[in-house]
Amino acid sequence: DARVTQTPRHKVTEMGQEVTMRCQPILGHNTVFWYRQTMMQGLELLAYFRNRAPLDDSGMPKDRFSAEMPDATLATLKIQPSEPRDSAVYFCASGLIPGGSSSDTQYFGPGTRLTVL
Amino acid sequence: GESVGLHLPTLSVQEGDNSIINCAYSNSASDYFIWYKQESGKGPQFIIDIRSNMDKRQGQRVTVLLNKTVKHLSLQIAATQPGDSAVYFCAGGDSSYKLIFGSGTRLLVRP
Numbered sequence: 001d002a003r004v005t006q007t008p009r010h011k012v013t014e015m016g017q018e019v020t021m022r023c024q025p026i027l028g029h030n031t032v033f034w035y036r037q038t039m040m041q042g043l044e045l046l047a048y049f050r051n052r053a054p055l056d057d058s059g060m061p062k063d064r065f066s067a068e069m070p071d072a073t074l075a076t077l078k079i080q081p082s083e084p085r086d087s088a089v090y091f092c093a094s095g096l097i098p099g100g101s102s103s104d105t106q107y108f109g110p111g112t113r114l115t116v117l
Numbered sequence: 118g119e120s121v122g123l124h125l126p127t128l129s130v131q132e133g134d135n136s137i138i139n140c141a142y143s144n145s146a147s148d149y150f151i152w153y154k155q156e157s158g159k160g161p162q163f164i165i166d167i168r169s170n171m172d173k174r175q176g177q178r179v180t181v182l183l184n185k186t187v188k189h190l191s192l193q194i195a196a197t198q199p200g201d202s203a204v205y206f207c208a209g210g211d212s213s214y215k216l217i218f219g220s221g222t223r224l225l226v227r228p
Contacts, residue, residue: 004160031214043161043206043218056215091160097214104214105151108160 002026004094004109012115018080021112023092024073031097032075033106034060034067037089046090049075050097082116089113129225136194138222140207143188147209151216152181152192156203164192164205194224202226 005024013019025032033048047057052069060067064086066078079086093106130136142150148169153161167174167181167190174181180193194201204223208216 033215042220045215048215056213093160095214104149104210105163105166106216107163108153110158110160 004092004107006090006092006109006112008112009110010113010115012117013082014117015083016081017116018078019082019086019114019116021077021090021092021114023075023077023094023109025075025092025094026107027073029094029096029107031095031106032069033093033095034075034077035091035093035108037091037111038087043091046077079114082114084116087114087116126220127223127225129227130197131227132197132199134197136192136197136201136224138192138194138205138207138224140190140192140219141188142190142207142209142217142219144209144211144217145188146211147217148212149210150181150183150190151208151210152179153206153208153218154201154203155206155221161206197224197226199226199228 004026007022031050034046035043036046037043046060047067048055049069064079069075089111091108091111093108095106097104151166152164154164155161165176165179165181167183172183178195183190204221206218206221208218210216
């Protein structure tokens with residue numbers, strides 16, 4: 001059963017510290033998305049990649065957030081320095097997009113719950 | 118502007134009854150829609166999708182209806198079960214393949 005995996009599942013850190021979240025997309029998927037979920041804002045798209053190339057990171061605070069795909073099996077989202085307002089659940093999703101006649105569905109990982117004190 | 122919204126934040130139904138969750142969208146360029154189910158502590162889980170050239174699609178116990186004239190879609194769950202309790206999101210995608218999510222509807226199933 002292919003799944004998107006994310007590590008860590010939970011992270012508590014202090015303001016100013018660097019946070020790195022990792023995602024392993026489903027094997028064969030060519031597109032990876034990073035989302036942030038909060039009660040106030042819901043699910044927000046931060047950035048996404050196709051074939052490891054960044055396509056859009058307009059949803060991401062540029063001064064402190066960075067997203068990369070070192071290889072096809074790993075996507076990272078880094079926050080430096082972290083702030084209390086970054087506290088949220090961060091989801092990675094992957095998909096085979098465009099899917100042609102099949103769905104362009106994104107499949108989500110379990111998320112990383114980040115708390116910045 | 119682009120937005121996908123939901124009419125009701127919480128829906129409470131009796132076990133065994135049918136549930137209908139509604140969603141409105143504003144982006145005319147949306148050409149596919151996806152319904153996700155999110156249980157507490159988990160990521161959104163794909164339920165069913167529909168392309169804009171369709172008006173109905175059925176899955177196992179679920180049906181999605183799309184009305185492009187009024188920019189509305191709904192998710193119908195037949196014979197709702199306790200395991201269906203979750204937050205349901207609709208999301209719309211266009212040629213950019215980015216999804217815009219609605220705010221979610223919490224479904225509560227009463228025993």
